[in-house]
Amino acid sequence: MKITVASGKIEKQKTGGLVLPIFEDEKLSPALERVDRALGGTIQRLLKRGDFVARIGSVSMLHPDGKIAAERLLLAGLGPRKEFTLNRLRHMAGTAAAHLRAAGAQDIVLFHDGLDLDGVEAGQALAEGSALGLYRFLKYKSKGNNNHAKEVKQITLLTEVAASVRALQKGVRTGEIIAAASCSVRDMVNHPSADMTPTVMASRARELAKKHRMKVQVLERAQIRKLGMGALLGVASGSAQPPKFIILEYRRGGKKPFVVLVGKTITFDSGGISLKPPENMDRMKDDMAGGAAVLGALQAAAELKLPLNIVGLLPATENMPGGSALKPGDILTTLSGQTIEIINTDAEGRLILSDALTYACRYKPAVIVDIATLTGACGVALGNEAIGMLGNDDTYKQMLREAGERTGERVWELPLWKEYCDYIKSDIADMKNASGRAGGVITAACLLSKFVQKYPWVHLDIAAVALTDKDRPYTPRGATGIGVRLLTQFLREYAKKRS
Numbered sequence: 096m097k098i099t100v101a102s103g104k105i106e107k108q109k110t111g112g113l114v115l116p117i118f119e120d121e122k123l124s125p126a127l128e129r130v131d132r133a134l135g136g137t138i139q140r141l142l143k144r145g146d147f148v149a150r151i152g153s154v155s156m157l158h159p160d161g162k163i164a165a166e167r168l169l170l171a172g173l174g175p176r177k178e179f180t181l182n183r184l185r186h187m188a189g190t191a192a193a194h195l196r197a198a199g200a201q202d203i204v205l206f207h208d209g210l211d212l213d214g215v216e217a218g219q220a221l222a223e224g225s226a227l228g229l230y231r232f233l234k235y236k237s238k239g240n241n242n243h244a245k246e247v248k249q250i251t252l253l254t255e256v257a258a259s260v261r262a263l264q265k266g267v268r269t270g271e272i273i274a275a276a277s278c279s280v281r282d283m284v285n286h287p288s289a290d291m292t293p294t295v296m297a298s299r300a301r302e303l304a305k306k307h308r309m310k311v312q313v314l315e316r317a318q319i320r321k322l323g324m325g326a327l328l329g330v331a332s333g334s335a336q337p338p339k340f341i342i343l344e345y346r347r348g349g350k351k352p353f354v355v356l357v358g359k360t361i362t363f364d365s366g367g368i369s370l371k372p373p374e375n376m377d378r379m380k381d382d383m384a385g386g387a388a389v390l391g392a393l394q395a396a397a398e399l400k401l402p403l404n405i406v407g408l409l410p411a412t413e414n415m416p417g418g419s420a421l422k423p424g425d426i427l428t429t430l431s432g433q434t435i436e437i438i439n440t441d442a443e444g445r446l447i448l449s450d451a452l453t454y455a456c457r458y459k460p461a462v463i464v465d466i467a468t469l470t471g472a473c474g475v476a477l478g479n480e481a482i483g484m485l486g487n488d489d490t491y492k493q494m495l496r497e498a499g500e501r502t503g504e505r506v507w508e509l510p511l512w513k514e515y516c517d518y519i520k521s522d523i524a525d526m527k528n529a530s531g532r533a534g535g536v537i538t539a540a541c542l543l544s545k546f547v548q549k550y551p552w553v554h555l556d557i558a559a560v561a562l563t564d565k566d567r568p569y570t571p572r573g574a575t576g577i578g579v580r581l582l583t584q585f586l587r588e589y590a591k592k593r594s
């Protein structure tokens with residue numbers, strides 16, 4: 096699909112679907128009034144009778160029957176002006192585009208004027224919203240059942256103000272890059288674990304590196320052992336799939352210190368010997384969503400040519416209950432030398448991350464951000480609406496909070512007080528990998544905190560938001576691709592501050 100910008104009159108647009116965004120509490124803009132006159136006053140009549148209320152996400156389809164050039168006209172609500180945000184603009188665009196595709200439109204024109212936003216921001220949000228809203232995962236649907244029919248081929252943002260075109264174009268280019276990265280993460284996460292093994296993740300990383308001239312290194316089991324990553328090795332010991340430790344380096348930042356992104360990459364989490372119950376176990380193919388998000392963020396950073404040095408680290412393995420699997424009561428020696436007593440083999444994410452975080456410190460990074468589907472407890476605390484955030488550095492936490500508000504991938508902080516760290520004291524090792532239910536998000540982060548030395552670090556728990564079981568604005572059911580837009584926005588802001 097291509098997204099472009101054009102200037103011209105609304106009435107003249109020959110298109111399968113023309114989208115006219117409307118605020119809930121306002122009169123029609125002069126441009127829309129003109130279109131309404133051409134249609135004989137239909138829009139005003141719909142609004143007056145209350146047949147269409149311009150709430151956010153609501154749409155109404157009209158057939159202009161030759162009165163204007165468009166084949167279909169879609170009124171798309173934006174809600175009240177005073178509640179308007181970029182996220183609502185994405186919401187409107189995603190809903191409208193999906194609606195028009197369902198109706199059979201293969202090219203769509205989105206009218207821009209009257210939003211009263213910065214053109215670059217509006218262009219980006221419209222591009223992101225429509226591209227993300229149109230996402231589908233059809234790889235495993237057989238041909239000939241109509242699922243493959245009628246993709247939208249072309250989206251055009253329309254303005255009647257020629258001077259707006261450049262800014263919109265700039266935004267569109269950014270939005271396209273970021274949406275494509277999010278969609279490729281959704282694809283990875285939606286794949287069955289049998290087809291998204293650590294080996295496949297490693298080849299995805301290699302492809303990314305090749306395309307963008309990044310340095311890539313994939314450590315195999317023998318090297319992982321030799322380095323002393325006892326935690327990653329321990330988790331991998333129950334699986335027939337070989338583990339990989341994937342290292343990507345993106346260098347476009349001269350002598351700037353590295354930003355290290357660490358992504359939990361458990362390609363399937365059965366729980367191991369502490370086996371999970373069968374209900375919803377299929378969802379545990381999403382346990383590599385953190386690692387996928389790191390690949391997505393690196394892809395976006397490279398395509399946006401951000402002037403930064405970034406490292407991506409993906410400890411990748413399955414968590415399986417094989418005959419040589421890790422057992423409760425076992426003790427692992429991590430890369431840092433610290434030992435961990437295994438209470439529950441299902442608390443495996445923090446184990447592989449402990450080795451990855453220790454490795455991250457080798458770069459003497461400016462900041463480490465890890466992203467992980469780490470705890471079911473995160474959903475208990477925050478529901479399915481927020482990423483859990485904990486860390487040791489207020490500046491970077493604040494930057495991520497702001498990036499979350501901007502992108503709609505919102506984060507909410509939980510406390511990392513040292514009192515909680517007592518919960519994971521072990522009688523016979525340096526710490527244990529699980530304690531009771533209480534404060535489950537926090538105790539997991541406490542364990543991670545023991546592996547970041549003195550470096551600024553922020554942990555993002557995406558366990559409750561990597562998959563959605565209901566359609567959301569511009570996010571259809573399935574993998575959300577969450578983290579890509581958040582991390583990319585964070586990196587863009589970071590690049591601005593450090594230039």
Ligand code: BES
Nearest residue numbers: 439441442444468469470471472529558
């Ligand atoms: N991958 C899971 C966390 C998870 C749960 C992700 C639900 C997505 C949806 C993680 O490895 C896990 O199993 N965590 C345990 C930790 C517990 C044993 C201390 C959990 O949350 O139950």
Ligand code: MN
Nearest residue numbers: 364441442443
């Ligand atoms: Mn687990």
Ligand code: ZN
Nearest residue numbers: 361364382444
């Ligand atoms: Zn897990």
